[in-house]
Amino acid sequence: MDTRLLNDLKKLLGADMVLHRPEELLLYEYDGSVETxxxxxxxxxxxxxxxxxxxxxxxxxxxxxxxxxxxxxLSGGALARHGGIVVxxxxxxxxxxxxxxxxxxxxxxxxxNAELSAVxxxxxxxxxxxxxxxxxxxxxxxxxENSGGPHTLVYGVTTNxxxxxxxxxxxxxxxxxxxxxxxxxxxxxxxxxxGSEGTLALVTEIxxxxxxxxxxxxxxxxxxxxxxxxxxTVAAITSSGITPAACEMLDGWTLRAVEAYVHAGFPLxxxxxxxxxxxxxxxxxxxxxxxxxxxxxxxxxREVRVARDARERDxxxxxxxxxxxxxxxxxxxxxxxxxxxxxxxLPQTLRRITEISEKYGFQxxxxxxxxxxxxxxxxxxxxxxxxxxxxxxxxxxxxxxxxVEMGGAITGEHGVGMEKDRLMPLIFNEADLEVMRRIHxxxxxxxxxxxxxxxxxxxxxxxxxxxxxxxxxxxSA
Amino acid sequence: MSLASKxxxxxxPDIVGSAHVINDPSQLVFYExxxxxxDVAVRPGSRExxxxxxxxxxxxxxxxxxxxxxxxxxxxxxxxRYDVALDMTRLDRVIAYDPSDLTLVVEAGHSLSKLLGVLGxxxxxxxxxxxxxxxxxxxxxxxxxxxxPLRQHYGTARDYVLGMEYVTGxxxxxxxxxxxxxxxxxxxxxxxxxxxxGTLGVIVSVNFKTFPAALGSRGFVATFETAxxxxxxxxxxxxxxxxxxxxxxxxxxxxxxxxxxxxxRIGTGPMPxxxxxxxxxxxxxxxxxxxxxxARYEADFRRMAxxxxxVSATVLDENTRPPAFSRKREFIPIALSASPATTxxxxxxxxxxxxxxxxxxxxxxxxxxxHWAALARGIGVIYLALLPQERNEVAGDRVANTTSQIxxxxxxLEGHATIPWAPSEWKGALEIWGxxxxxxxxxxxxxxxxxxxxxMAPGRFVGAL
Numbered sequence: 036m037d038t039r040l041l042n043d044l045k046k047l048l049g050a051d052m053v054l055h056r057p058e059e060l061l062l063y064e065y066d067g068s069v070e071t072x073x074x075x076x077x078x079x080x081x082x083x084x085x086x087x088x089x090x091x092x093x094x095x096x097x098x099x100x101x102x103x104x105x106x107x108x109l110s111g112g113a114l115a116r117h118g119g120i121v122v123x124x125x126x127x128x129x130x131x132x133x134x135x136x137x138x139x140x141x142x143x144x145x146x147x148n149a150e151l152s153a154v155x156x157x158x159x160x161x162x163x164x165x166x167x168x169x170x171x172x173x174x175x176x177x178x179x180e181n182s183g184g185p186h187t188l189v190y191g192v193t194t195n196x197x198x199x200x201x202x203x204x205x206x207x208x209x210x211x212x213x214x215x216x217x218x219x220x221x222x223x224x225x226x227x228x229x230g231s232e233g234t235l236a237l238v239t240e241i242x243x244x245x246x247x248x249x250x251x252x253x254x255x256x257x258x259x260x261x262x263x264x265x266x267x268t269v270a271a272i273t274s275s276g277i278t279p280a281a282c283e284m285l286d287g288w289t290l291r292a293v294e295a296y297v298h299a300g301f302p303l304x305x306x307x308x309x310x311x312x313x314x315x316x317x318x319x320x321x322x323x324x325x326x327x328x329x330x331x332x333x334x335x336x337r338e339v340r341v342a343r344d345a346r347e348r349d350x351x352x353x354x355x356x357x358x359x360x361x362x363x364x365x366x367x368x369x370x371x372x373x374x375x376x377x378x379x380x381l382p383q384t385l386r387r388i389t390e391i392s393e394k395y396g397f398q399x400x401x402x403x404x405x406x407x408x409x410x411x412x413x414x415x416x417x418x419x420x421x422x423x424x425x426x427x428x429x430x431x432x433x434x435x436x437x438x439v440e441m442g443g444a445i446t447g448e449h450g451v452g453m454e455k456d457r458l459m460p461l462i463f464n465e466a467d468l469e470v471m472r473r474i475h476x477x478x479x480x481x482x483x484x485x486x487x488x489x490x491x492x493x494x495x496x497x498x499x500x501x502x503x504x505x506x507x508x509x510x511s512a
Numbered sequence: 513m514s515l516a517s518k519x520x521x522x523x524x525p526d527i528v529g530s531a532h533v534i535n536d537p538s539q540l541v542f543y544e545x546x547x548x549x550x551d552v553a554v555r556p557g558s559r560e561x562x563x564x565x566x567x568x569x570x571x572x573x574x575x576x577x578x579x580x581x582x583x584x585x586x587x588x589x590x591x592x593r594y595d596v597a598l599d600m601t602r603l604d605r606v607i608a609y610d611p612s613d614l615t616l617v618v619e620a621g622h623s624l625s626k627l628l629g630v631l632g633x634x635x636x637x638x639x640x641x642x643x644x645x646x647x648x649x650x651x652x653x654x655x656x657x658x659x660x661p662l663r664q665h666y667g668t669a670r671d672y673v674l675g676m677e678y679v680t681g682x683x684x685x686x687x688x689x690x691x692x693x694x695x696x697x698x699x700x701x702x703x704x705x706x707x708x709x710g711t712l713g714v715i716v717s718v719n720f721k722t723f724p725a726a727l728g729s730r731g732f733v734a735t736f737e738t739a740x741x742x743x744x745x746x747x748x749x750x751x752x753x754x755x756x757x758x759x760x761x762x763x764x765x766x767x768x769x770x771x772x773x774x775x776x777r778i779g780t781g782p783m784p785x786x787x788x789x790x791x792x793x794x795x796x797x798x799x800x801x802x803x804x805x806x807a808r809y810e811a812d813f814r815r816m817a818x819x820x821x822x823v824s825a826t827v828l829d830e831n832t833r834p835p836a837f838s839r840k841r842e843f844i845p846i847a848l849s850a851s852p853a854t855t856x857x858x859x860x861x862x863x864x865x866x867x868x869x870x871x872x873x874x875x876x877x878x879x880x881x882x883h884w885a886a887l888a889r890g891i892g893v894i895y896l897a898l899l900p901q902e903r904n905e906v907a908g909d910r911v912a913n914t915t916s917q918i919x920x921x922x923x924x925l926e927g928h929a930t931i932p933w934a935p936s937e938w939k940g941a942l943e944i945w946g947x948x949x950x951x952x953x954x955x956x957x958x959x960x961x962x963x964x965x966x967x968m969a970p971g972r973f974v975g976a977l
Contacts, residue, residue, distance in 0.1 A: 226703030
C-alpha cells in the first residue's frame with residue numbers, strides 16, 4: 036500500500052496503532068463467516084477525532100475503509116472485500132454512561148455486548164439483544180448488523196433498543212442521528228443506519244435502552260421423539276397467546292454434539308428439544324410456564340423439565356450458546372446458514388432440510404431461534420475438498436431458496452454482507468434494489484466505505500459476482 | 513381553470529376511470545390542507561394506479577398529498593403547493609393474514625378499527641390504539657407517526673412494522689423488509705416512511721407483526737395534590753419489575769376535558785365519576801393477566817400510591833376502564849374540540865426530566881394567561897394542549913410566546929418539542945417542527961432519493977421538507 040498513507044495513519048494514531056505487516060494482517064482476513072479478504076492495513080482509533088481523521092485519509096488516498104468490531108460476524112460484513120483500511124474499534128471500548136433513572140446507556144462501539152449487561156446488572160438492568168457471540172461481539176458490530184439473539188423473541192432486536200447514534204459519515208462529518216429523548220422529529224435516521232452493515236457510516240457512539248431484569252425467569256426443556264412434534268409445538272406456542280422470552284430448538288444430532296462438550300443433561304436419544312424461557316413477575320411467569328408446558332405435552336413432548344435453579348438454567352443455556360463451538364469437534368469446517376420463515380412453515384422446512392442433507396450427503400445440524408422462525412442450519416463439510424465446498428454452498432442456497440418460497444427472507448440476523456448480496460434478487464426486484472442503491476449512494480457516494488456489500492451489482496453492467504464460492508474458514512475460528 | 517387542472521383533467525380518468533376523479537369544488541373542500549384546496553382528488557383502486565398517478569404527477573410537476581380518512585391533515589406546515597389529493601381509501605384489502613404466524617399484510621386505505629375487528633375474531637390485535645381510532649386508516653396512522661397509550665409496553669409502529677410497499681415520488685413501486693418477524697435483508701427503508709407525513713412517497717401496504725389479545729385487563733388511577741407525586745409514582749413503577757401496558761400522568765384540567773360533550777361522543781361510555789378530578793394530578797396505568805397477576809398489580813399500585821399520600825386510588829374494571837382508556841387515546845381530538853384555537857405541543861424529554869418540564873410548561877402557559885392540559889406518557893412524551901378561549905391575534909401572540917418558551921426549555925433539558933396541531937393562520941409564527949436539528953442535512957439526502965422532484969406533500973415536514 037501507499038507508504039505515504041501508512042505514514043499519515045501512523046502520524047494520526049501512533050505507530051503501534053497501525054498494523055500492516057502480512058503476519059499482522061492474517062487475523063483480520065477472517066470474520067466468523069467462511070469468507071476471507073486481506074486488508075492493506077488495520078488501524079485502531081482511540082477517539083472520534085481519530086475516526087474522522089481516518090475517513091479523511093481514506094478519501095484523500097481513495098482507499099476503501101471497513102469498520103470492524105470483534106470480527107464475529109457471519110456474513111463478511113467486517114471483511115475488506117477490496118482491500119484497504121480496516122478500522123478496528125477495540126480501543127474505543129468505554130461505557131460512557133449508565134443512566135439507571137432513564138434506563139439507558141451511552142457506549143463506544145467497541146464495548147463488548149455481555150460487558151454492558153454485566154455492568155448494568157447491579158442496577159437491576161440489562162441490555163436485551165444477546166447474540167450467541169455476546170461474550171466477544173461488540174455493540175458497534177451489533178448496530179451495524181442489527182444483531183438478534185435468542186432473547187429477541189419478545190424484546191426485539193438491536194434496532195428496537197438503539198435510541199440514537201453518533202456517526203462519522205463517509206464525507207468525514209461527525210453527526211448525531213436521533214436524540215436522547217424518544218421520537219426525534221424528522222425521518223427515522225437511526226432506523227436506517229442500524230443494520231446498514233457499515234455501508235453508510237462508521238459509528239462512534241451509541242445510546243441504547245436498558246431493560247429491567249425480570250423478577251422471575253422459568254427455563255423449560257421440552258423433549259420430543261420426532262422433529263414434526265417439535266416444530267408443531269413451536270407453532271402452537273406462538274398462537275397460544277404467550278410469547279416466551281426465548282424459544283430455541285436443537286435437533287437430535289446437534290444436542291448430542293453439545294452434550295458431549297457441555298454436559299448440560301440434554302437427552303441423547305431424543306429427536307429434538309425446545310429450550311424455552313418465560314419471564315416476568317412471579318405470578319405471570321409461573322402460570323405461563325405451566326401453560327407452555329401443557330402445550331408441549333399436548334404435542335407429545337416425552338418430558339418437560341423445568342430448571343430448578345439458576346445453575347441448572349445457566350447450564351442449559353451454556354449448551355445452547357456454545358453449540359457452534361461443540362460442533363467444531365466433529366468437522367473441520369461448517370457453514371452456518373441464516374434463513375427466516377413464517378413459524379407455521381417450520382415442519383415442512385425442517386423436512387426439506389433433511390432431504391437436502393441426504394441429497395448432498397452432508398450432515399446438517401439444526402440449532403436455531405424457533406420462536407422467530409429464524410433457522411440456523413449448520414452444514415458440515417471439508418473445505419479442503421473443492422467439490423465439497425461447492426456442494427455445501429449449493430445445499431445452503433437450496434435451503435435459502437426454500438425459505439423464500441415459504442414466504443421468508445434470506446437473512447434473519449447475520450446480515451447480507453458479501454455472503455448473500457447475490458441472493459438479494461430472490462426477495463427484491465430491480466426497483467426495490469434501485470431505491471436501496473440510491474440511499475447507499477446518497478450517503479456513500481464514492482463507495483469507499485465498506486464496498487460491495489449488501490447490494491448486488493447491477494445486471495448487465497459487465498461484472499459478475501467475482502467470488503461465487505466462499506473460501507473456507509475453520510470451525511475453531 | 514388552472515393549467516395544472518387542465519392537464520390533470522385529460523389524463524387521470526384514463527388511469528382510474530372518471531368515476532374516481534373528483535373535480536367538484538364542493539367535494540374538494542374535504543381535502544383542504546391548511547385552507548389550500550387541491551385542483552383534483554383521485555381515488556386509485558390498485559397499487560399500480562397509485563404508481564401511475566404519481567408518475568404522471570412527477571412528469572407534470574404536480575404536488576401530491578396522499579390522504580386516508582383525512583383526520584390528520586392539520587398536522588405540519590402548510591403545503592407549499594397542492595395540486596392532487598391522492599385518496600387511498602379504495603385500497604382497503606387485507607392481502608394476507610396468517611393468525612398462527614401472527615403476521616399481517618394490509619393495504620394502506622384499510623380502516624384501522626375494522627382491521628382490529630378482523631384481528632379480534634382471532635383473539636389478536638395491533639397495539640395501534642391511536643387518536644381518531646374509529647375513522648383513521650392504517651396508512652394515515654403510519655404516515656403521521658401518531659402513538660398509542662400502549663407504547664409503554666409494545667413500543668411504536670417502528671417496533672412492529674415488518675415491511676412495507678410504497679410508491680416513491682417518481683412513481684416507482686418498491687418495497688423493503690418482509691413478512692417475517694425477524695429480518696435483516698437490505699436497508700430498513702420502511703422505517704423512514706413511518707412518520708414521514710407523506711413527504712417521501714405513498715405507503716401502499718404495510719406488513720405487521722400482530723399480538724395476542726391481552727387477557728382480562730384493568731386500570732389503576734391514583735390522584736395526587738402535586739405533579740411531583742404523580743411523577744414520583746411513575747418513577748417507582750418504572751423501577752419495579754411490573755410491566756404495565758400503559759402509564760400516563762394527567763394534569764388537573766384533563767378532568768374537565770374528559771367530561772366534555774365531545775369526550776362523551778368519542779369515548780366508549782360515560783367517564784366513571786370521581787376517578788379523576790380537576791383539582792388533582794393523576795397517574796393512570798393499565799395492566800393485564802390472570803387473576804393472580806391482576807391482584808399483584810393492584811396491591812403494588814395501592815401500596816405505592818399510599819406511600820406517596822395519594823388523594824384517591826381507584827381500580828377500573830372491564831366496564832369502567834374502556835371509557836377512561838378511550839378518552840386517553842382520543843386526548844388530541846378531545847382537546848382540539850375544547851377551544852377554537854387549541855394548539856397541541858408534543859414534548860419529549862428523558863423521564864427523569866419530567867418534573868422540570870412540567871413545571872416549565874405550567875410557568876410558560878400561566879405567565880401567558882393560557883389554559884392548558886397535559887397528558888404525559890410514562891416514557892417521557894408529553895402532549896400539551898394550549899387552550900386559548902378565542903382565536904384572535906392576542907391569543908396567537910400568547911401561544912407563540914408560550915410555545916417558544918417551552919421549545920427552549922425542552923432543548924435546555926436535552927429534549928425536544930414540536931407543534932403538530934395549531935390554527936393554520938398561526939403556523940407562520942410558530943416553530944411547528946421545533947428547533948433545527950443537526951441531522952437535517954441527512955434528512956435532505958433521504959428526501960432527494962425518494963422524491964427528487966419535490967412533489968410529495970412539499971413543505972409540510974421538518975425544515976419544510
